[in-house]
Amino acid sequence: MIKMEKKYIADLVEGEQISNAFYVSFKRPVRKYANGYMFEVRVGDRTGEMMVKYFGPNNQEAVQVIHDSIRDNDVVLVTGHVKTNPYNNQLEIVADPHDKRGIKKIGPNDYELEWFVPRSEKDIEGMYAELMDFARSVEDSDLRRLLLYFFEDEVFAKRFKVCPAAIKQHGNVVGGLVEHTLAIVQTCHSLSNSYPELERDLLITGAMLHDIGKIDVYEVTTNIHATDPGRLMDHLYLGAEMVRKAISSMEGFPEVLGWKVVHIVLSSHNKREYGSPIEPMFPEALAVSVVDDLEARLDKMIRLMKKTNTEDDWTYREDVGSIYLKDSKARKNVSPGP
Template sequence: MPKKYISSLKTGEVVEDVFLVLKKEVKETREKKPYLNLQLADKTGSLEARKWDAAPHLCNSFHKDAFIKIKGVVETFNNTLQIRVNEISPVAEECVQMSDFVPSTEKDVSAMMSELRQIIKTIRDPYLSKLLDAFFTEESFCKVFSTAPAATQYHHAYLGGLLEHILSVARLAVSFSNLYPMIKRDLLLTGVILHDIGKTRELSYERSFHYTDEGQLTGHLISGVLMIYEKAQKIDGFPSDLLNVLFHLILSHHGEYEWGSPVKPGTPEAIALHHLDNLDAKVYAATKAITEHKDTSSSWTDYVKMFERRLYKK
C-alpha cells in the first residue's frame, strides 16, 4: 500500500501508516488518566495526534525521533486537523524509507551548485576569489553544504535548504549590486555566500532537525567566522582589514542584538546583506505559513510567531 502523506489527509479519513515522532508528551486528563500528546511528521509536514487511555507500557515503547505505525482517524479540532490514535506499534528504522520522512528541496541540487559556482567565478578580488575556492573545491564541505537545511523550522527547513537560501540571496545581491554601483560587489557576494556556512556545523539533520552541541554553545555566526579564518590563514597575504570587514558581514547579518548579532551592520555591504537575507527568509516563511494553513474556511492564517501577526491568505 502506498504511503499516505500528511499533506493529503482529510477529516474523517482512517489512517494506518508509519510516521516520525517529532514530539512525545505523556499527559493526564482531568480524571488523571494518562494520554499521549504527539506530533507526527513525514516529508510533507506534521500533525498533532492524541492517544487516549495510554497504558504505561505503550508510553514507554517508543521515544522522540522514533518511527511508529499508527491506526487512527483524522479529526478537526479548533479548525485544525489532528489524529485520534487507536493503535500504536514501534517500527525499526531499517524498515522505513528515510526519504519519506525527511523533507528535501524540490529543486535540482546539482543545478543550484553549478549556478552558485558560476556566480563565484564573477568575483574579481583575488583574495575573496581564493577564499571561496578554498571552500567550494573541497568535496567534503560541498557535500554537507548542499545537504544541510537553512533552519530547524522557520525558513528553508529541509535538506538542501541552505543551498537554496544562499543561492536565492546571491541572485538578489547580483541584481542589487547592479542598482547600487557604490556597493563593493565582490565583498557583498562573498558575504552572502558565506554568511550561513556555520549552519553546516550548527545543525544536525539525520532524522528531524536539531542543534548540535557546537550550534548551541557558539551558534552559526561564530562557527562561520572560525571556518573563514581557518581558510584565510592558508592564503598568503590575505589582507587583515579585508578579513575583518568580511567577519563584520557575517557577525552582523542578523541585524539586531536581540536577533543574535553581536554587532549591528556598520557598512553598506553589511546593511545590504542583512536586508537581502531577511527578505528571502521572511518571504519564504510567509508563503509557507499561508500554503500550510489547513483551515480553508478562514481568510487568515493562525498567529505566526515570526511576524507577530496573522497573515491574509487570499
C-alpha cells in the first residue's frame, strides 16, 4: 500500500513538485519528441482535471509499454512538477523518467474513492428513509405497491443511494439522485397542498419514479460516467421501461393509472428539445417536469455560488449566466486576498 496525503488539482501551483494519485480521463498516442518518445494523459480528481506529459527515453517500445499499461478510469501515481503550458496558459504536470519522475498505475488499496468522486453533504440514509416515508404515505394501494416494489428492493436501494443525478450538471455526487429526488418529492407535496385539484398520490409517485432510469445510466468508479445503455437510450426511456415492466407484473393494476405514471416519467424533461419524447399532458405530469427543472437549476446555481472563491460581487458561467453574490446566504465564505 502506498501511503500519501492527497493534494488536489485545484490546489496545485506553478513549480510545485508532486507525487500524487489521480484518475485517468483519457490518453493520447505515443509520439516522437526531440529527445525520445512521449505521450499525454488527462488526469483528474474531484476538484478538476489537467494534462500530464510523460517524456520518455529514445526507446519507443519501452514508452509504449508504459502507455499501454494505463487505461481510462485507472488510478495512477504521478510524480513530477507543475508548470504552465505557454500555448494555452493552463497548468499541467510534467512527468520525466530521466529525473526519476513518472507515471504508474496503482491499486484500490492505495487511494480513497472520495478523492475522486465527492459524496452528498447530506445524510444519504436519512434522505432515503424520508423517501420511504413518502412512499408509505401514498393512500392509493396500487401506486403504493408500485413504489414499494422498487424502493423496498435491496438491490435497487443500494444502486439508487450511490447513483449521482448527473455527470457534470446538478447533483453530480454520490447520493445525488437521492438528494435530487427527495427535493422534488418534497416540493410536489407542498404543491399538492397549494393546488388541491392535483392528485397527490399520483404526483408523489411520479416524482419518486421520474429519474429511476439513471441507475442504469450512470456508473461510479473513479469518476462518474455513462454506461453504454445509458448513452444509447437515456434515462427517460430506461426508467419508463422499468416502470412499465413492474406494472405489467402486478395483477389488477389499473390500465389508465399505469399509462399516467409512465407518461410522467417520459415527459419529465418538459419539452422535446430538452430530451422528453413527449410533453406533459395532464397537471401532475406538468408539475413534476417543472419542479424537476427548477430543482436542477437551483442546485447548479447554489453549488456554483458555494464554490466561487472571489471577493467580487458577481461571477459568470456560460451555462448559468451572471450571478449576483453580494450578501448571499449560499455564497461560500472566502478569506480576504492579499
